[in-house]
Amino acid sequence: MEGTGKVAFPRPDPPIVGKVNHHSIELYWDINNAYQIRGPVKNWFKFSIEEEDLKTHAYGTIYSGYSRKHVVEGLEPSSTYRFRLKVTEFNGECAYSPLVSVSTTREPMNGEHLHRAVNMDDEGATRNVLQSGHMKVDVPDKLGFTPLMVAAQKGYLRLVKLLVEYGANIHRDNGSGKNSVMLACFSGHLDVVQYLRTQGASWETRDKSGCTAMHWAVDGGHVNVIQWMINDGCExxxxxxxxxxxxxxxxxxxxxxxxxxxxxxxxxxxxxxxxxxxxxxxxxxxxxxxxxxx
CATH class of the missing domain: 1.25.40 (Serine Threonine Protein Phosphatase 5, Tetratricopeptide repeat)
Structure with a gap:
């Protein structure tokens, strides 16, 4: 026992670590009911989970009660935490377990990570997100644009090729019916238009207002794109x-x-x-x- 110089009962084992993810850690203890006492609640052992502040090494109680399980939530990803179990007897005597150190997992990649990487024209980051395998390559942003649409509109040819390599759907459209080749035509990115055409982009597809890729190339004022489309057989x-x-x-x-x-x-x-x-x-x-x- 801390504070009195004696221990009234055996020192408890440290909490056992259960499920761990990027924002929570499951802890449980006393699986063998070593501290089980029958009778009124006032005679039961009370359990507390204390977390160590890694900077000050002070302890703060994050759980106190009679349960033998607690999930610590709201944690930071890829971070280390240290916990100990405090067991208190009905008469106030208490004992502390050794510390247990646990690290949360890395935050799983999501659509925001992918769109952020594409918008920054960061090929390495885009590849890392895609390789994580935690999301669909065509995940839309708040405006309904897929990563491929964004890359095509911005003229990021390397990212366009990378996204297609990972299965991006070149025919998918946004809320107004515009697909990637229409967006590239409007923005005047001929190299992207040419590449999407090799991947099967159609000149005949129309958006919800009835406009084709040619309409958008004209509306964008890109003569070089229009000339190439004409030579490619676009009506x-x-x-x-x-x-x-x-x-x-x-x-x-x-x-x-x-x-x-x-x-x-x-x-x-x-x-x-x-x-x-x-x-x-x-x-x-x-x-x-x-x-x-x-």
Whole structure:
């Protein structure tokens, strides 16, 4: 016993360590009921778990009662903790066990770790998260973007390839129906567009507003991307307020007479959105085509 110079009963064994994870440690003790006393509760042995402060070496009680098990929660991952068991007899006599040292496990990787690594263009960290095997590669962020969508939009080709290597779905879309190739087209990352195309990205897929990857390339104003898409066989038909792009599409063989699913033509859409410069280009093209037929 501490404090009186004598021990009223045998020194208890240290707590036995049960399940341990990154934020909790299970401790249990007196599995053989060595301190079992029958009769009223006032005569029972009382158990306390004390934790040592590793800096001051002082002890603080984190559990006190008659149970033979306690789960210490709210701990830091990859950290060491030291505990001892205090047994108190009904008359106030007490004894302390030796210390037991336990380390929590490493925090499991999650979607936040993966998205953080991708947003920072950190290939090593991204690979480490993926290799942990604790999550799906297509885990979305709060905006519904998968890591592949983020990498494609930012133009991180190395990460795009790495994510695809680990099974990222290039066809998956976000809440508005945009997939990775659409995002890369809008942002003008030709190398990413080219790679996703080799992995099976389709030019025909439409988002929820009916726009294709070509629409997004045009809307982003990326002539080099559009030219490559045309050469790759992508159908050219789009409306935007970029005169040079509209001209490029027309010169590349865009069919200006086609309509959308509601039967509205490109010219009608241009007028509806007050795209007068586009309307003039389309009318000029129409007139030139009429004259050429003669």
């Amino acid at each position: 050219v038909a789009a409306l935007n307020n970029h005169e040079d792009l509209v001209r490029l599409l027309i010169e590349s063989g865009a069919d200006c007479s086609i309509t959308n699913e509601y039967g509205i033509s490109i010219a009608e859409m241009a007028k509806a959105f007050d795209r007068q410069n586009v309307v003039l280009i389309l009318e000029k093209n129409k007139e030139e085509r009429r004259l050429s037929v003669r």
